Amino acid sequence: MTTRFQDTLTGDVRPLEPRETGHVRIYSCGPTVYGPAHIGNFRSFLFADLLVRYLRYRGLRVTWVMNLTDIDDKIIRGAAAEGITTGALADRYAERFLADADSLGMTRPDVLPRATDHIPQIADLVATLVEKGHAYRTDDGSYFFRIASWSAYGQLARLDPDAMRVGERVEADEYGKDDVRDFALWKGPKPGEPSWDTRIGPGRPGWHIECSAMSMAHLGPSFDIHTGGVDLVFPHHEDEIAQSEAATGLPFVGTWMHCAHLRMGGEKMAKRTGNIARVADLIASGVSPRALRCALISVHYRAPLNYTDESLPAAAAAVERLDALLAALAAYSEDRPDDAGLPAVLDAMRDGFESALDDDLNVSAALGAVFEGVRELNRRLDARTMSTGDAARAAASLRALDAVFGFTAPADDELAPDLALMLEARATARATKQWAESDRLRDELAAAGIAVEDTRDGQRWRKVAPSG
């Protein structure tokens, strides 16, 4: 069984064949750091995270690059409104982005390049495009890509350039472009705007060019996978292909993968419509980050995901089911021969998980396989057919798969000393049948976020996320 992904450009579902055997190079369009990202943005970042985690699970080496766009119109506007530099504003929201990403358990990309750190590379790319006749300079010092020079333009988005609604939807000519559909590579200097002096003159980078320059700088002229939200297909990624391939003469990306929108109230979550929710706000209101992560990644990446009030409680319950099993396996102790049926259960779980994710990252089916395994393990726990060693092996298997989802808490969670004392006191109370006292301690621990459950193996406890 090979790992297959659907490519937006061709529509084909093809086996992943990295250019370098065993090493996958991935570029993900990251946030523009002009404000806090919302959970719709994070759906797309977490989809890339899932992809990276799975490929690593599969034993592949992955180099993952995610850019931070730290210069654009919105950043300039925001900085001006606050009377600070664009760099200061960008730094603030870059930090905020990383904090949100961390709280969601997102894998840190190997490289998080910033546009303003790649000005020379961007200028070089523009210069090359001019040399090759694909770009031109206008009177104000801006540079544009000449769409007419690139016959494949529109292929990714399946758009006919001649049918584009020029004048109505396409921005009217403001810089003296040759063709109103040509897009900016470089914006000439303007009063009050940051500007960099380069070999192509002063100014600042356009949006699309930075991703071409940074992906080439960190992954080479051709790499394996490029991810982003569907809303980036056009014009952003279309433009990236045109300018990159026109400059290098090489195929830019092996597989384009695009994540469908997160919806709220039936429509795309977007700042401009105001139907947004933010990671830090949700967590501050008591939502479990792991439940939020689960809610954002457990639907196939190419399917729209509607976020509602019920999303979080349902996801939280699913995550807790996993937590509860892991806690039960850790507490389980039975001196008996190994359960002969267990290996088949664990194999079936793993096989179902892998074949589902191999199939274009079918996360729902993968979760189905895992939860079938969960039920089977719970049965064996109830029936006490497993040995202590079986329980440890089962837990290890489950954690290996969960490393891809990133839902469960770390195994070595320690209990605070005062809570540990309460737990001990409760065990003593129960031993002497002081029910009132033991119930009081259970309530108190629950209030501290610790669920205590009594079993044949004695008390077992686990941390429970606040409801949300």
Next chain:
RNA sequence: GGCGACGUGGCGAAGUGGCCUAACGCGGGGGUCUGCAAAACCCUUAUUCAUCGGUUCGACUCCGAUCGUCGCCUCCA
């Protein structure tokens, strides 16, 4: 106007020619276990896959039409 995606139980969602009287998660109902709980397990909750036609021995799955929802064509994850 052009292009594209989608419509499966109370909710989310997998399946995509026969094993589907339809996985899995959440929720509901009943039961077992428990000092009481919780967790867990068992039973139960769609003879049906937007609607209508067609192809086929056979369709949720293929084709067509209709209705509905969403997205892109402008900044956007």
